[in-house]
Amino acid sequence: MNRYFPFFPPEASTTARGVDGLYFFMLTVCGLTTLLVAVLVIVFAVRYHEKQHPHAAHIEGHAALEVFWMVIPFGIFMVMFGWGARLYFTQNRPPNNAIKITVVGKQWMWKIQHAEGQREINALHVPVNQPVELSLISEDVIHDFAVPAFRLKMDVLPGRYRTTWFQATQTGTFHLFCDQYCGTQHSKMIGEIIVMEPDAYRKWMSTSLTMGSPAFEGQRLFQGLSCISCHRADSGARGPSLSGLYGQPVHLADGTTVTADENYIRESILYPNAKIVAGFQPIMPTFLGQLNEEQVLDLVNYIKSLAPQEQTQPYSNRTTPPAGPRPMETKTYPQ
Amino acid sequence: MSTLTAQPLSPQPLAPELPANHYLNESHGLKSWLLTTDHKRIALLYMASITLMFAIGGIFAMLMRLELLTPPADLVSDDTYNKLFTMHGIIMVWFFLIPSIPTTLGNFLVPMMIGAKDLAFPKLNLMSWYLFNIGAVVTIYAILSGGVDGGWTFYTPLSTGYLNSHVVAAATGIFIAGFSSILTGLNFIVTTHRMRAPGMTWKRLPLFMWSNYATSVILVLATPVLAITLALVAVERLLHFGIFNPALGGDPVLFQHLFWFYSHPAVYIMILPAMGVISELISTFSRKRPFGYAYIAGSSIAIAAFGFVVWAHHMFVAGISVYAALVFSLMSYAVSLPSAVKVFNWTATLYKGSISYRTPLLYALGFLGLFTVGGMTGLFLAALGLDVHIHDTYFVVAHFHYIMVGGTIMAYLGGIHYWWPKISGRMYPEVWGRLSALLIFVGFNLTFFPQFILGYLGMPRRYHAYPPEFQVWHVLSTAGASILGVGYLLPLIYLTWSYKNSPVAGPNPWGASGLEWQTQSPPITHNFVTTPIVTREAYDYTGIPAPALAVRSEEEASTYVS
Ligand code: HEC
Ligand code: HEM
Ligand SMILES: [Cu+2]
Ligand SMILES: [Cu+2]
Numbered sequence: 001m002n003r004y005f006p007f008f009p010p011e012a013s014t015t016a017r018g019v020d021g022l023y024f025f026m027l028t029v030c031g032l033t034t035l036l037v038a039v040l041v042i043v044f045a046v047r048y049h050e051k052q053h054p055h056a057a058h059i060e061g062h063a064a065l066e067v068f069w070m071v072i073p074f075g076i077f078m079v080m081f082g083w084g085a086r087l088y089f090t091q092n093r094p095p096n097n098a099i100k101i102t103v104v105g106k107q108w109m110w111k112i113q114h115a116e117g118q119r120e121i122n123a124l125h126v127p128v129n130q131p132v133e134l135s136l137i138s139e140d141v142i143h144d145f146a147v148p149a150f151r152l153k154m155d156v157l158p159g160r161y162r163t164t165w166f167q168a169t170q171t172g173t174f175h176l177f178c179d180q181y182c183g184t185q186h187s188k189m190i191g192e193i194i195v196m197e198p199d200a201y202r203k204w205m206s207t208s209l210t211m212g213s214p215a216f217e218g219q220r221l222f223q224g225l226s227c228i229s230c231h232r233a234d235s236g237a238r239g240p241s242l243s244g245l246y247g248q249p250v251h252l253a254d255g256t257t258v259t260a261d262e263n264y265i266r267e268s269i270l271y272p273n274a275k276i277v278a279g280f281q282p283i284m285p286t287f288l289g290q291l292n293e294e295q296v297l298d299l300v301n302y303i304k305s306l307a308p309q310e311q312t313q314p315y316s317n318r319t320t321p322p323a324g325p326r327p328m329e330t331k332t333y334p335q
Numbered sequence: 336m337s338t339l340t341a342q343p344l345s346p347q348p349l350a351p352e353l354p355a356n357h358y359l360n361e362s363h364g365l366k367s368w369l370l371t372t373d374h375k376r377i378a379l380l381y382m383a384s385i386t387l388m389f390a391i392g393g394i395f396a397m398l399m400r401l402e403l404l405t406p407p408a409d410l411v412s413d414d415t416y417n418k419l420f421t422m423h424g425i426i427m428v429w430f431f432l433i434p435s436i437p438t439t440l441g442n443f444l445v446p447m448m449i450g451a452k453d454l455a456f457p458k459l460n461l462m463s464w465y466l467f468n469i470g471a472v473v474t475i476y477a478i479l480s481g482g483v484d485g486g487w488t489f490y491t492p493l494s495t496g497y498l499n500s501h502v503v504a505a506a507t508g509i510f511i512a513g514f515s516s517i518l519t520g521l522n523f524i525v526t527t528h529r530m531r532a533p534g535m536t537w538k539r540l541p542l543f544m545w546s547n548y549a550t551s552v553i554l555v556l557a558t559p560v561l562a563i564t565l566a567l568v569a570v571e572r573l574l575h576f577g578i579f580n581p582a583l584g585g586d587p588v589l590f591q592h593l594f595w596f597y598s599h600p601a602v603y604i605m606i607l608p609a610m611g612v613i614s615e616l617i618s619t620f621s622r623k624r625p626f627g628y629a630y631i632a633g634s635s636i637a638i639a640a641f642g643f644v645v646w647a648h649h650m651f652v653a654g655i656s657v658y659a660a661l662v663f664s665l666m667s668y669a670v671s672l673p674s675a676v677k678v679f680n681w682t683a684t685l686y687k688g689s690i691s692y693r694t695p696l697l698y699a700l701g702f703l704g705l706f707t708v709g710g711m712t713g714l715f716l717a718a719l720g721l722d723v724h725i726h727d728t729y730f731v732v733a734h735f736h737y738i739m740v741g742g743t744i745m746a747y748l749g750g751i752h753y754w755w756p757k758i759s760g761r762m763y764p765e766v767w768g769r770l771s772a773l774l775i776f777v778g779f780n781l782t783f784f785p786q787f788i789l790g791y792l793g794m795p796r797r798y799h800a801y802p803p804e805f806q807v808w809h810v811l812s813t814a815g816a817s818i819l820g821v822g823y824l825l826p827l828i829y830l831t832w833s834y835k836n837s838p839v840a841g842p843n844p845w846g847a848s849g850l851e852w853q854t855q856s857p858p859i860t861h862n863f864v865t866t867p868i869v870t871r872e873a874y875d876y877t878g879i880p881a882p883a884l885a886v887r888s889e890e891e892a893s894t895y896v897s
Contacts, residue, residue: 006804009792015720022721023791030711037682037707041700044685045692048621056876057687061627061680069679070672077668080718085661087720092657107497141493142587144652144727148793151724155653157588158492159581162654175802179727179795181486183497184413187798271584 012170012195013150015091020151022083029076091152094165098133099126102214102301104293105136105143105156108185110176111294117213118205122191124176125208127201131167135262139293144180147193155180161262168195218302221295230284239284240277244308251278265300351841353760357857372457373860378442379758380464385431385439386827388471392426395419397820399799400782400813408800416799417484418500424487429509430471432739433601436608437554438467438519440750441547443758445523447851447858448541450532450867455525463518470512477504486797488598491579491590495571503572506565513558516604520554523547532850534869541849541873542618542625545632546611549639553600553607556643561597564590588654595646603642605739606706607635609746610677613699616749617681619847620696621688622881624874627680634673641670651722660719667717674710678703689881693845694768698749701776705741709734712787730790733783741779748775748826755830756840760857764837767829774822781815846882848874 011017047053101124104111112120126132136145138158146153147166154164178189196204211217222228230239245260253276258264267274269291272284291299358375361367368376399419402410411419442460446453454460477483483505485494494502527540527548567578568590577583579590618625625631647655647663655663681703690696712734716722725731748771755763785808794805801809843852848871854863 005807006792007788019721019724022718023715026715026718026721030714034707034711037678038704040682041685041703044682044688045690045700048685048688048690050622050689050691050881053687053689054881056621056623056689058624059626059687060624061630062683065683066627066630066676066680070676073675074668074672077671077714080714081664081668084664084718084720084722087718088651088660088723089657091720091723141497142490142653146727146793146795148724148728153652153723153726157581157654159587160654175793177793177795177798181417181490181493181797183484183493184417186417187408187413187795187800 010149010170010172010174012168012172012174013147013152014167014169015087016149016151016169018087018090022080022087025083026080029080091164094133094163095131095167098131098165100133100135101126102297103134103136103145103156104139104297105145105178105182105189106139106293107141107183108178108189110145110178110189110191113214113294113297114205115213116205116209117211117216118208119210120208122176123194124191125194125196125201125204126168127198128168128171128195130198131165133163133165135161135163135297137161137293137297141182142180143178143182143189146177146179147174148177149174149193153179161266168193171195171197214298214301215305216302217295218298218300218305221291221299222302225287225290227299238281240280242303243306245306246304250275252276253278253280262300262304265303266296269296269299351839353839354855354857354859356859357760357855358860359760359857361860370461372453372461374442374446374454374457374460375758375858375860375862377460377464378439381434381438381442381467384464384468384471385434388426388430389823391475392423392431393820393823395423395426397816399423400816402799403801403809404813406801406803406806411799413799414484415482417797418482420797421484421486422478422482422505425474425483425505425509428487428601428605429512430467430474432605432743433516434467434512434519435605435743435747436612436750437523437547437550437604438463440543440612440747440754441519441523441550441608443754444543444851445526445547446530447757447854447862448544448849449527449530449535450850450863450869451526451530452861452863452866454522455530456522459518460522463515463522466515466518467512470508470510470515472508473511474505474508477501477508480504488594489565489568489590490594491568491571491587492581492585495568495578496580496582503569506569510562510565513562516554516558520551520558523551524555527551532867532869535850538629539869539871539873540632541611542614542628542631542635543608543611546607546614546635549635550604550607553604553639553642557597557600557604560593561601564593564597567593588650591650591653592647595649596643599646599649600639600642602735602739603638605743607638609702609706609743610635612746612750612753613681613702615849616695616699616753617684618874619753619845620693620699621685621690622846622876623684623688624872624876625680626683626686627676628873630676631680634676637673638670641666641673645670648717648722651719652726664717664719668714671710671713671717674706678707678710691882692769694763694765694772695749695753697769697772698745698752701772702742702745702749704776705737705745705779709737709742712737724793725790727796728790729786729794729796732796733786733790736783736786741783744823745775748772751826751830753845754851755833756844757851757856757858759830759834760840761833761837762840762844763826763833764829767825771822771825771829774818774825778815778818778820778822782812782819783815785809785811785815843879844882846876846879848876848879 011020100115102113110122112124136156138156140158143156145156150166152166154162172195174193176191176193178186230237231242233241248260249257250260251257270288272286273282276282358373402416481501483500483502485498485502570576571578571580575583577585579585579587614625614631645663645666647659648667651660716734752763752768789805789808794801840856842855850867
């Protein structure tokens with residue numbers, strides 16, 4: 001890449017090559033079409049100048065020609081559409097073997113948390129040639145996590161976890177930008193992605209441990225906030241057991257069923273009355289305002305880490321859905 | 336030659352004189368202007384208002400370009416920069432581009448093109464202008480009392496819960512100006528339906544009328560959504576009802592759906608009238624009926640219709656489902672098809688024409704180039720996987736400036752030059768006109784082409800400091816902006832000058848075929864002495880003599896300058 005006249009950003013992830021492929025295809029097609037139009041306009045403008053051509057011909061139009069220049073561009077558009085859609089699906093489907101990292105955006109910094117507990121601000125260390133899955137959330141307004149070298153970008157929303165992923169193919173340091181206007185210091189909400197060889201990465205990981213893993217921190221919170229007083233596995237507990245909850249369907253008091261993903265767990269902690277688990281009273285207090293997004297993430301991670309109990313019934317103290325037509329099938333929504 | 340029973344076409348006299356009575360000298364004094372219901376005078380009032388707003392928006396732009404000359408933040412503070420781009424966007428979008436062609440050329444031409452005395456509701460028309468100015472004054476108040484940031488897009492929950500600038504005041508200004516848009520649209524729709532002269536069938540409407548009609552429909556249907564959206568922002572900001580802010584139980588993405596449901600059609604409010612102007616200019620200066628009249632007219636309607644179902648292409652990374660994204664990408668390609676059809680038809684119109692390179696045609700060809708590039712880069716942005724990379728970068732900035740600034744302002748200025756003889760009764764200076772068209776074209780490309788490269792490199796929008804390796808493209812861009820500034824300033828100066836000093840134009844200096852050219856320049860207040868009866872097809876040049884001016888030599892043309 002030219003230092004003084006840079007034309008392309010580094011191509012440093014597995015998706016970057018695919019995106020650039022489409023970009024060059026479109027540049028070629030659109031460039032040629034523009035050229036064609038320009039040449040026609042110039043040729044006509046010169047050939048049919050009033051001095052050479054004082055009397056204009058009378059031409060109404062040409063139906064076949066109209067059809068021609070509708071059908072051909074449409075075909076080309078569909079190639080662009082399909083190609084773009086394919087890339088988009090890849091960008092939105094993280095592979096299963098990815099390292100999981102959480103990102104919290106807030107005015108005006110990026111807070112990053114690794115699965116083993118390393119935390120960094122405005123920097124993200126990752127190993128080369130390894131898929132990395134990011135779970136992103138904002139503490140205040142909408143931000144946008146953008147890494148041009150990876151052709152990666154995702155808006156970071158308040159109140160909702162979103163996931164994206166990348167796999168770096170080059171070691172080095174790359175720009176991290178916030179691409180969504182977020183207030184005064186938007187242009188300072190920048191950072192670095194440091195892609196390292198696996199050895200160097202392992203070394204970095206072992207020397208920068210400052211806190212316990214998110215799940216560990218979450219367990220401390222779980223006890224400190226006395227979640228444990230209600231969420232016990234025994235049958236006398238006032239709240240449902242959380243063991244093995246993650247990823248399972250949850251039957252709600254209104255008869256509907258939801259899957260317990262991160263967003264559901266987060267909502268259960270901050271807005272406990274939004275969805276009530278069937279068979280329980282709405283007595284859980286809200287923790288809104290007492291926890292910041294990182295602490296919520298710690299709790300979510302802790303709950304995710306709880307293995308199912310060794311029982312045939314995973315949810316020991318839950319009401320078993322009645323036999324016959326399950327509530328889900330006779331689903332009614334409250335007005 | 337039987338277009339008009341009352342005023343048959345006559346060859347352009349070689350040394351015409353100004354008519355004794357016309358709409359400009361019918362009455363005098365400030366009051367005669369401020370209380371006028373003449374659509375032509377109202378068009379001029381609008382022209383004054385939007386020119387002023389354009390100047391204010393332009394100054395903000397120049398300050399931004401100066402700041403961006405160097406990578407670190409040096410000229411202005413971050414808050415100031417954020418306010419500059421916000422106020423630049425608000426003013427340019429709502430107080431210049433949206434009203435630009437409809438309220439000036441549209442107001443002036445709609446009744447004339449269909450052989451009417453005035454719009455259907457002349458008083459409503461005047462009221463639109465007042466509403467527009469009240470909106471502008473409120474917005475300027477927001478600027479003077481400290482300004483507003485957040486971007487012209489007002490994204491929530493930033494705008495409702497986190498900014499402490501004058502969001503509500505600015506939104507109120509836009510809200511009020513929105514009513515001006517709605518009334519104008521309504522007026523045009525009714526006029527087009529009810530006021531056409533005998534014989535002026537829909538198929539005989541000039542293409543400008545078709546695109547102006549399509550625009551009016553969008554104005555009436557989309558603007559109320561904007562008004563509601565801004566009202567909801569104000570409600571959440573002032574009363575803390577949870578609508579968009581998740582901390583209050585709202586949904587921030589909902590705002591984006593509402594906002595773009597208006598704002599994507601709004602981009603067509605800006606470009607459709609421009610397309611109408613271009614159809615007129617290309618036809619007149621190649622003395623030929625537009626190739627595929629029905630396809631050009633139909634594509635305006637198709638754009639207006641499809642334009643309502645592509646809004647979420649602004650939200651591909653904002654948190655919509657992949658399947659929704661798929662649909663909106665597909666629809667975006669569908670909406671670009673009619674634009675492509677127009678470009679091909681305009682090009683084909685030149686084929687076997689009899690072309691004269693007058694200033695308006697130069698502007699039209701400039702439009703063709705810039706609109707083609709702008710439209711093509713829209714295809715890049717509509718490709719899902721590629722948009723992930725270039726969304727919210729300078730690529731988007733370049734894309735919409737190519738269309739909205741390159742396209743719309745080229746057409747606006749081309750139209751002003753073309754109809755200037757009708758508006759003022761006098762010619763504009765040809766050499767200066769060509770120079771301005773050239774300067775604008777060159778300056779524009781130098782300003783905005785580097786921004787495509789910047790965008791692909793990853794330069795984010797709305798940054799006032801940036802990594803040093805991007806500098807070279809910013810320097811080029813700022814250099815281009817200076818040329819562009821001069822290019823925009825020139826017409827203001829020489830057109831003002833020409834109003835008193837240029838040669839008199841006569842009724843039809845271009846040998847054009849539209850009804851507006853069949854009456855004196857400047858027209859009388861009621862446009863036509865008697866209501867014309869239309870018996871010819873649109874763009875029928877048979878029997879209309881080629882313009883005397885067009886065959887004059889360069890030297891003669893240049894004498895206008897001295
Ligand atoms: C006063 C008792 C009480 C306390 C304290 C309490 N909860 Fe709950 N929690 C409940 C009850 C009862 C329910 C089920 C009813 C409902 O959905 O609100 C519940 C539901 C939940 C759920 C959804 C479970 C499911 O099966 O779908 C999660 C997750 C949860 N709580 C997490 C927590 C966390 C984390 C804390 C501590 C920060 C906590 N709770 C503190 C009573 C409590
Ligand atoms: C014809 C006139 C057009 C105008 C006036 C126009 C204007 C705009 C504007 C203002 C934006 C940026 C909004 C923002 O982020 O603030 C934009 C973005 C976009 N335009 Fe256009 N556009 C036009 C044509 C097209 C066409 C034909 C297409 C589709 C093929 C298109 C596709 C897009 C897309 C997908 C975006 C979103 C890009 C992103 O934010 O990542 N545009 N356009
Ligand atoms: Cu930001
Ligand atoms: Cu759009």
